[in-house]
Amino acid sequence: MPKNKFNGSQTGSTGPLTELEEITPSDSADLQTVTRALNVATTGTVFVTTLDGQTGAITIAAGIPFPLRATRVWSTGTTATGIVGLS
Numbered sequence: 001m002p003k004n005k006f007n008g009s010q011t012g013s014t015g016p017l018t019e020l021e022e023i024t025p026s027d028s029a030d031l032q033t034v035t036r037a038l039n040v041a042t043t044g045t046v047f048v049t050t051l052d053g054q055t056g057a058i059t060i061a062a063g064i065p066f067p068l069r070a071t072r073v074w075s076t077g078t079t080a081t082g083i084v085g086l087s
Helices: none
Strands: 020-022 037-039 044-050 055-060 072-076 085-087
Touching: none
Parallel strands: none
Antiparallel strands: 020 085, 037 085, 044 055, 044 072
């Protein structure tokens, strides 16, 4: 399970983003840190697992942070490139 900086607490979770994690999509490995948002270099679909364990595909526009508590970005179903996790 990825590190969750806020561990269910909302304290500080609305402040400025302070960490970036370059994400290589993987069907077998979780992220190092639970994200607060995802950003992509090229618009496309990102297939994710959320902090609550739900999976699904979302379309993210390039350069616009998409608020999302994700624990995994899957390679299967992901077409966006240049994915960065923000936390």
